[in-house]
Amino acid sequence: MSRETEAPAAMPTLEDVARAAGVSRATVSRVINGIRNVDPAIQDAVRDAVAATGYTPNRAARALVTRRAETIALVVSGAGDASEAEQNAFAAGVFADPFFGRVAAGVVGYLRPRSMHPVLMFAETPDARDQVVNYLRQGSADGALIVSTHAEDPLPAMIAAAGLPAVLFARPAGLVPISYVDLAHQDGAKLAAAHLLDRGCRNLVTIAGPRDVAAGHERLEGFQDAMARRGFPYIPVAEGSFTLRSGEEAMARLLAEHPDLDGVFAANDLMAQGACLVLREHGKRVPEDVAVVGFDDSSVARSSRPHLTTVRQPVEEMAAEMARLLQERIEQPGLPVTSVIFEPELVVRESA
Amino acid sequence: MSRETEAPAAMPTLEDVARAAGVSRATVSRVINGIRNVDPAIQDAVRDAVAATGYTPNRAARALVTRRAETIALVVSGAGDASEAEQNAFAAGVFADPFFGRVAAGVVGYLRPRSMHPVLMFAETPDARDQVVNYLRQGSADGALIVSTHAEDPLPAMIAAAGLPAVLFARPAGLVPISYVDLAHQDGAKLAAAHLLDRGCRNLVTIAGPRDVAAGHERLEGFQDAMARRGFPYIPVAEGSFTLRSGEEAMARLLAEHPDLDGVFAANDLMAQGACLVLREHGKRVPEDVAVVGFDDSSVARSSRPHLTTVRQPVEEMAAEMARLLQERIEQPGLPVTSVIFEPELVVRESA
DNA sequence: TTGAAAGCGCTAACAT
DNA sequence: ATGTTAGCGCTTTCAA
Numbered sequence: 108m109s110r111e112t113e114a115p116a117a118m119p120t121l122e123d124v125a126r127a128a129g130v131s132r133a134t135v136s137r138v139i140n141g142i143r144n145v146d147p148a149i150q151d152a153v154r155d156a157v158a159a160t161g162y163t164p165n166r167a168a169r170a171l172v173t174r175r176a177e178t179i180a181l182v183v184s185g186a187g188d189a190s191e192a193e194q195n196a197f198a199a200g201v202f203a204d205p206f207f208g209r210v211a212a213g214v215v216g217y218l219r220p221r222s223m224h225p226v227l228m229f230a231e232t233p234d235a236r237d238q239v240v241n242y243l244r245q246g247s248a249d250g251a252l253i254v255s256t257h258a259e260d261p262l263p264a265m266i267a268a269a270g271l272p273a274v275l276f277a278r279p280a281g282l283v284p285i286s287y288v289d290l291a292h293q294d295g296a297k298l299a300a301a302h303l304l305d306r307g308c309r310n311l312v313t314i315a316g317p318r319d320v321a322a323g324h325e326r327l328e329g330f331q332d333a334m335a336r337r338g339f340p341y342i343p344v345a346e347g348s349f350t351l352r353s354g355e356e357a358m359a360r361l362l363a364e365h366p367d368l369d370g371v372f373a374a375n376d377l378m379a380q381g382a383c384l385v386l387r388e389h390g391k392r393v394p395e396d397v398a399v400v401g402f403d404d405s406s407v408a409r410s411s412r413p414h415l416t417t418v419r420q421p422v423e424e425m426a427a428e429m430a431r432l433l434q435e436r437i438e439q440p441g442l443p444v445t446s447v448i449f450e451p452e453l454v455v456r457e458s459a
Numbered sequence: 460m461s462r463e464t465e466a467p468a469a470m471p472t473l474e475d476v477a478r479a480a481g482v483s484r485a486t487v488s489r490v491i492n493g494i495r496n497v498d499p500a501i502q503d504a505v506r507d508a509v510a511a512t513g514y515t516p517n518r519a520a521r522a523l524v525t526r527r528a529e530t531i532a533l534v535v536s537g538a539g540d541a542s543e544a545e546q547n548a549f550a551a552g553v554f555a556d557p558f559f560g561r562v563a564a565g566v567v568g569y570l571r572p573r574s575m576h577p578v579l580m581f582a583e584t585p586d587a588r589d590q591v592v593n594y595l596r597q598g599s600a601d602g603a604l605i606v607s608t609h610a611e612d613p614l615p616a617m618i619a620a621a622g623l624p625a626v627l628f629a630r631p632a633g634l635v636p637i638s639y640v641d642l643a644h645q646d647g648a649k650l651a652a653a654h655l656l657d658r659g660c661r662n663l664v665t666i667a668g669p670r671d672v673a674a675g676h677e678r679l680e681g682f683q684d685a686m687a688r689r690g691f692p693y694i695p696v697a698e699g700s701f702t703l704r705s706g707e708e709a710m711a712r713l714l715a716e717h718p719d720l721d722g723v724f725a726a727n728d729l730m731a732q733g734a735c736l737v738l739r740e741h742g743k744r745v746p747e748d749v750a751v752v753g754f755d756d757s758s759v760a761r762s763s764r765p766h767l768t769t770v771r772q773p774v775e776e777m778a779a780e781m782a783r784l785l786q787e788r789i790e791q792p793g794l795p796v797t798s799v800i801f802e803p804e805l806v807v808r809e810s811a
Numbered sequence: 812t813t814g815a816a817a818g819c820g821c822t823a824a825c826a827t
Numbered sequence: 828a829t830g831t832t833a834g835c836g837c838t839t840t841c842a843a
Contacts, residue, residue, distance in 0.1 A: 118597070120820055131830045136822060144828060163597040167528065168820035170519035171835045181579065191568070195775060198564035199557075203758045208554020215581055216547045222590065227533065227579045229567055238574065245470070245515040351762045384764065406555045410703045412736065423547060472836055483814045488838060496812060520836035523819045 119160040128156035139164060170246070179433060180248040181214055181225035182239055183207065186257035189231050197231045201256065204349065204377065205405040206422060210254055210276060213426025221434075225252065236262050243271045249437045252429050255279070258319045272436045274429045278321055278446070286432055288425045288447045292322055293329030295418040295451030299372045299400040300333035302416070302453055308370030308398055312343040314357040314382060316374035323349070326374045326402060343368075347378045354381025362389055369397055370459070376401035380411040383458065398459035413457035425449055471512040480508035491516065522598070531785060532600040533566055533577035534591055535559065538609035541583050549583045553608065556701065556729065557757040558774060562606055562628060565778025573786075577604065588614050595623045601789045604781050607631070610671045624788045626781045630673055630798070638784055640777045640799045644674055645681030647770040647803030651724045651752040652685035654768070654805055660722030660750055664695040666709040666734060668726035675701070678726045678754060695720075699730045706733025714741055721749055722811070728753035732763040735810065750811035765809035777801055 121132045128135065130149060137145050138153040145153075156162075170176050183201050187193070201207050214225055226248055230236045239262065242248055250272030253263060258280040266273045267285045275287035303311055313330055316323020327344065334342050345360045347353035354373060358381060361368060371386075373379035379401030383393050391397045393413055401408055404419035428447055436442050473484045473491075480487065482501060489497050490505040497505075508514075522528050535553050539545070553559050566577055578600055582588045591614065594600055602624030605615060610632040618625045619637045627639035655663055665682055668675020679696065686694050697712045699705035706725060710733060713720060723738075725731035731753030735745050743749045745765055753760055756771035780799055788794050 118820095121822095122820080132821080133823085133831080134829060137829090140822085146828065149829085163593055165523070165820050166597055166599045167519045167522035168835090169822075171517075171523055171820080171837090172822045174835080176519065178578070180576075191572075194571075195564050195568045198567055199561050199758070199775065202554055202560020202563060203557055205551075205555055208559075209551050211554060211579065212547050212550035215550055215579065216543070219546075219581070219587065219590070220543075224532075224578045224580050224594070226530070226576045227563065227567065228576050229571070235571065238571070241515055242576070245518055247518045355764075406551070412707075423551065470836095473838095474836080484837080485815080485839080486813060489813090492838080498812065501813085517836050520819090521838075523821085523836080524838045526819080 118165070119162045120165070121162075123160050124153065124156045124162045127160055128152045174246065175437075176246055176249050177223060178248045179218070179223065179225055179430070179437075180228050180239065180242060180251040181211065182228040182230050182251055182253050182262070184229075184236070184239075184253055184255045184260050184262045185231040186255075186259040186261070187231050188233060194229065194231050194235070198229045201229070205407060206403065207254065209405065209422035210426040213423035214252060214430050216423065217427040217430040230262055236265060240265055240269055240271070244269060250274075250433045252276075252426075252433055256320075258321060272433060272440070274433045274436070276425065276429060280321065284444050286436065286444045286446060288428050288432070288449065290322070290420050290425070290449050290451055292325035292451070293332070295402060295420070296326045296329030296372070297333040298451060298453040299402070299418055300330050300337070302455070303370045303372060303398055303400060303459060304334075304337055306370075306394075306398060306459065310365065310368045311339065311370040311372065312345070312361045312365055312368045314354055314361070314371065314373040314378050315344050315346050316378075317348050318346060320349075323374055330372050347374070347381075349375050349377060351377045351381045351384075354378025355385045356381075358382040358385040362386070362391075371397060371399045373399065373401050376403045376405045376408045376411070376415055376417055379415050379417065379458070380407050383411060383413070383415075394457065394459050400459045404454050408454070408456070411458075416456045416459040417454050419452045419454045421449055421452075470517070471514045472517070473514075475512050476505065476508045476514045479512055480504045526598065527789075528598055528601050529575060530600045531570070531575065531577055531782070531789075532580050532591065532594060532603040533563065534580040534582050534603055534605050534614070536581075536588070536591075536605055536607045536612050536614045537583040538607075538611040538613070539583050540585060546581065546583050546587070550581045553581070557759060558755065559606065561757065561774035562778040565775035566604060566782050568775065569779035569782040582614055588617060592617055592621055592623070596621060602626075602785045604628075604778075604785055608672075610673060624785060624792070626785045626788070628777065628781060632673065636796050638788065638796045638798060640780050640784070640801065642674075642772050642777070642801050642803055644677035644803070645684070647754060647772070648678045648681030648724070649685040650803060650805040651754070651770055652682050652689070654807070655722045655724060655750055655752060655811060656686075656689055658722075658746075658750060658811065662717065662720045663691065663722040663724065664697070664713045664717055664720045666706055666713070666723065666725040666730050667696050667698050668701050668730075670698060672701075675726055682724050699726070699733075701727050701729060703729045703733045703736075706730025707737045708733075710734040710737040714738070714743075723749060723751045725751065725753050728755045728757045728760045728763070728767055728769055731767050731769065731810070732759050735763060735765070735767075746809065746811050752811045756806050760806070760808070763810075768808045768811040769806050771804040771806045773801055773804075 315327040345357035347357040401415045401417035408415040667679040697709035699709040753767045753769035760767035
């Protein structure tokens with residue numbers, strides 16, 4: 108009738124290890140947390156005891172006293188006020204773009220060696236946003252890595268106002284005092300312009316991203332500016348929404364109005380892929396008749412035919428840097444808001 | 460010189476609420492946890508006090524005493540022994556298939572209304588697998604939702620051996636006593652076969668998934684079986700790996716050997732899309748010259764041209780069901796291992 | 812119906 | 828260098 112036998116797996120505690128090693132809880136704690144000033148012989152004894160008992164620290168107990176959850180939130184945030192069904196579509200749609208998978212990979216790549224793992228949250232509605240803020244406020248996570256899909260996203264401002272540690276992917280709209288990593292989008296667009304011009308294109312058009320997304324806006328501006336400097340003051344532009352479909356539609360419009368075009372700069376790879384598809388349908392060869400340059404160097408750049416010449420955005424490294432900055436700010440709350448801008452790189456493949 | 464003023468945001472505790480409401484901690488706790496036998500007037504007083512103080516329960520403290528983390532792990536698991544760089548590629552690659560995004564969306568869709576959020580973990584190496592087991596053992600998460608990419612994945616067996624609550628997406632290889640949700644893949648393949656045959660195709664071929672993945676295997680078997688029953692004992696098959704590229708290559712091979720083929724069943728949409736691309740390159744019209752049926756009804760089915768006729772796998776619902784089963788098993792540890800099989804559905808669009 | 816009190820497992824002063 | 832002790836914020840008997 109003993110209760111002990113009923114317990115499925117009573118995890119050993121510090122106390123158990125201490126008893127096994129013949130020392131106090133405090134000493135065991137010191138060894139486990141790597142604090143020096145512990146006799147080497149005792150350290151060994153403790154380590155043996157840990158191994159013998161199969162001890163693993165209880166995260167809740169530790170979090171309670173240290174006031175650190177040792178957890179961070181990875182939140183994908185929209186600007187909407189969606190219904191529940193729409194939220195699911197949002198979540199599924201987010202991953203349809205290879206971009207988010209790269210962010211997740213970069214974040215996990217940084218966190219895992221440190222034995223940390225991100226909590227995945229979607230914040231596409233006011234309720235969901237409140238949930239995120241609360242989650243952080245109550246200390247369930249020590250900070251947030253935020254990827255916004257829209258410029259009007261109110262979450263960054265909410266987080267900043269609450270004084271919670273966070274780092275964004277891409278500069279926030281407005282003057283939100285919050286750290287972020289970003290890419291020098293304009294420089295990337297300039298790389299594309301130079302490449303297209305250098306290979307002899309003279310009738311260029313561009314498929315831009317949504318005007319209200321900073322990345323889309325800046326890539327367009329950078330491209331127009333670079334072209335203007337080389338003597339091309341006007342570039343036909345069609346706006347897409349970073350999806351394959353929108354790239355196809357934009358390309359079709361451009362082709363109808365400018366049948367003699369010989370080069371396309373698309374603001375991301377997915378739209379560039381769409382452009383290639385439509386170009387082929389209209390009997391244009393890529394790159395012989397029309398050269399196409401994408402942006403991002405995402406997985407579709409290599410799965411698309413022909414392989415896309417594109418501007419590389421090192422998303423994984425940028426995401427890892429976000430995690431690093433956040434951790435730094437969690438550990439040293441006094442640290443000022445900062446930003447890290449990455450430089451793009453031209454990757455020449457077959458499409459241009 | 461008071462310490463209090465230095466604290467950035469001392470969160471209110473139960474004690475604070477109790478004081479504000481003029482009752483004891485225990486009573487506040489009862490109200491918050493919805494336990495009856497509390498005077499309605501006091502309930503109101505407590506609720507007011509909660510609102511006034513802005514109280515939020517501290518998850519670590521609660522977890523410590525209830526022995527529940529109120530957290531579950533969402534783990535994407537491979538079978539490999541990859542280097543760190545390969546792990547990152549694995550993580551990014553996993554998301555390249557729209558499948559995983561749908562799983563995440565389904566899981567979050569179920570969890571979020573319950574104020575829970577999944578911890579994202581990748582387990583592609585022995586170390587990473589140990590990390591997952593440890594994470595669960597130490598109670599950082601109450602259970603795991605596991606999506607394996609390979610049949611030889613040792614993680615399910617490890618989890619089962621440790622007696623930890625878990626639910627898999629897809630039946631595990633071998634005889635691992637662990638719950639799972641799955642699709643009746645064979646039935647889905649039969650739907651595809653019947654549709655292709657009914658529309659008049661007589662020279663069918665199939666692009667199969669990897670032989671060592673149950674889903675790939677079963678879809679092929681189901682297709683072959685259905686064809687045999689209709690008098691077609693031999694169906695040319697080319698094996699792919701569920702990627703767009705592999706679909707293209709398989710289609711090219713099939714086309715070379717069977718130039719007169721008039722119908723293709725691909726084991727997933729990505730490969731079906733690849734098939735369409737290659738077919739078009741070879742001057743075949745889809746569906747006029749060659750009909751193509753995919754599998755999954757993922758986002759590419761609608762982004763691909765022509766829109767894919769496909770067999771729908773309700774991934775989001777299946778993922779939500781995984782979460783439900785897991786929660787049920789966490790709350791009632793005695794529950795037996797179970798399985799839930801979903802029925803596929805034919806979605807007719809343009810490609811067949 | 813409510814309150815008092817005993818921990819959950821751990822860290823961090825403080826003592827020694 | 829090590830041990831003692833006092834909580835962290837919460838839930839949950841046990842009394843009243």
